[in-house]
Structure formats: structure tokens, C-alpha cells
Amino acid sequence: MKLVSWNVNGFRALQRKMDVYQWMLQQELDAFMIQETKLQADQIAFDTPDYFQYWNHAVRKGYSGTAIFVKRKPENVKYGMGIEEYDQEGRLITLEYPDYFLVTCYTPNSQRDLARLDFRLGWGSAFTRYIKSLDLEKPVIFCGDLNVAHQAIDLRYPKNNEKNSGFTVEERHDFSELLSAGFADSFRSLHPQSEGAYTWWSYRLNARERNIGWRIDYFVLSKRLNAAIVKAAIRHEVMGSDHCPIELVIDL
Structure with missing residues (x-):
């Protein structure tokens, strides 16, 4: 099974840059999960004859969304975590299949001045509880822009960013707590020492060309699925957003 996740930084903008559906077909994807769609239900114009579609929109227009x-049609679909405070921004979709859950997630950004750090950490705690509850029923695969570089190896300049959004001690600890609850970072499972492996680059100062980036997009899965991982890749050559797609091939 081949899965791809991508923060597209505006789905309509991506459509102007590439034929998204043809790309999906060329990649032979079984599932394609996107984040930061930035649109509402009445703004969608995307025909996918070979795929079922599920969208979760933010209440605020032009913001967030997954x-x-x-x-393969799922047995059940859930939008959000069932917590009103965290379900207003369209950040979560869960598909249930007979043997596993598939989840796309767009974790809130704590913002440059950390003005939203408390909200971000509250979300993180609630999300960990939610994923653990799913894992009690059956294995989970979740993916998306988690807005955190977990370790120093996951960004170009860790020392300079220790107090910045996405690399604070609190955010990194939040992700560590999630992993310690029985989950694995698929990329690090296969590539524990890989450096320069980034998924997001600033649009400023030719950061992408110079590979000054962060790895903040992940496929995370229940540890008992680790042996089923065939491939975990960062598709840095694919353009269209300030993020690049990430790929997971798994034998389920």
C-alpha cells in the first residue's frame, strides 16, 4: 500500500501549478492525505473518479483544513476529535478500515512569538489521548504536518531555534510523549541517522535551494506495524508548496 502526505499550502494554488489528479494516478497512490487546504466546501472543484474524497474545513475561511x-472506501469516517475547542479548524480526519485506522492531521502552529503555544500543547495532549484510544481498538497510521522538528537532526540550525515555534522544549517533549505511548516515526525507523532530510523550507533567502529546512511532516504508526514498513521517503524533488510530499509504503 502506497501512501503520500503533503501540506499543500492552499489546494487551489496547487491546482494552478500542477494537475493534481494526474499526479496521483502517476504515483499509483492508494491514499493521498493533504493538509492546509485553505478552502470551504463550496470552493472545491476536484474530480477523482478512482478515489473517494473526504474533506474537513475550518470555520474560518481560507485557513487550515485537511x-x-x-x-478503498472506509467503514467509518470521523472529523475532528470530538472536542469543540479543537475541532473548529478542520485539522483532523480519521478513516476506519477493518484492520487499521488512517488519520491525517494538521497540528496547530504555536506561532513565531509563541502566542499560541498553550493552545498547541493542549491540542497535543488531546491528540495523544485520541490516538491512544484508537490504538486500543486496532493499529493506527497517522500522518501530516505535525509542526515540530523532533530532534536536532531534524532541522538545519537547531541551536538557533531552541526557543522558536516548532522546536521548543515543550513541543518536542509533547511529540516524545506521543511516541512513547507505543508509536514510531516511520522515517527514523528506517533512516535513524539521515541528515539534511527536510520536508519544509522557508520561501525566503533561497532556503530550499540551499536545503536550509526542517522535517516537520511525518508518517507515524503503531509500533506493532513497524515490521510492515517497506519504504519511508521524503519526496523533496516534488515542487508546488513550501512543503514537499512524504511517502510511506507498507505491507498490510
Whole structure:
């Protein structure tokens, strides 16, 4: 099964840059999860004859949002975590299949001045509880822009960013707590020492060309699925957003 996740930084903007559906077909994807769609239900114009579509929109227009496109129809679909405070921004979709859950997630950014750090950490605690509750029923695969570089190896300049959004002690600890609850970072499972492996680059100062980036996009899965991982890759050559797609091939 081949899965791809991508923060597209505006789905309509991506459509102007590439034929998204043809790209999905060329990649032979079983599931395509996107984050930061930045649109409402009445703004969608995307025909996918070979895929079922599921969208979760933010109440605020032009902000956040997630979507999943899958070849195999799920048994159940859930939008959000069931917590009103965290379900206003369209950040979570869960698909249930007979043997696993598939989740796309767009974790809140704590913002440059950390003005939203408390909200971000509250979300993180609630999300960990939610994922653990799913894992009690069956294995989980979740992916998306988690807005945190977990370790120093996951960004170009760790020392300079220790107090910045996405690399604070609190955010990194939050992700560590999640992993310690029985989950694995698929990329690090296969590439524990890989450096310069980034998924996001600033649009400023030719950061992408110079590979001054951060790894903040992940496929995370229940540890008992680790042996089923065939491939975990960062598709840095694919353009269209300030993030690049990430890929997971898994034998389920």
C-alpha cells in the first residue's frame, strides 16, 4: 500500500501549478492525505473518479483544513476529535478500515512569538489521548504536518531555534510523549541517522535551494506495524508548496 502526505499550502494554488489528479494516478497512490487546504466546501472543484474524497474545513475561511483521497472506501469516517475547542479548524480526519485506522492531521502552529503555544500543547495532549484510544481498538497510521522538528537532526540550525515555534522544549517533549505511548516515526525507523532530510523550507533567502529546512511532516504508526514498513521517503524533488510530499509504503 502506497501512501503520500503533503501540506499543500492552499489546494487551489496547487491546482494552478500542477494537475493534481494526474499526479496521483502517476504515483499509483492508494491514499493521498493533504493538509492546509485553505478552502470551504463550496470552493472545491476536484474530480477523482478512482478515489473517494473526504474533506474537513475550518470555520474560518481560507485557513487550515485537511482532506483524504482513498481508493478503498472506509467503514467509518470521523472529523475532528470530538472536542469543540479543537475541532473548529478542520485539522483532523480519521478513516476506519477493518484492520487499521488512517488519520491525517494538521497540528496547530504555536506561532513565531509563541502566542499560541498553550493552545498547541493542549491540542497535543488531546491528540495523544485520541490516538491512544484508537490504538486500543486496532493499529493506527497517522500522518501530516505535525509542526515540530523532533530532534536536532531534524532541522538545519537547531541551536538557533531552541526557543522558536516548532522546536521548543515543550513541543518536542509533547511529540516524545506521543511516541512513547507505543508509536514510531516511520522515517527514523528506517533512516535513524539521515541528515539534511527536510520536508519544509522557508520561501525566503533561497532556503530550499540551499536545503536550509526542517522535517516537520511525518508518517507515524503503531509500533506493532513497524515490521510492515517497506519504504519511508521524503519526496523533496516534488515542487508546488513550501512543503514537499512524504511517502510511506507498507505491507498490510
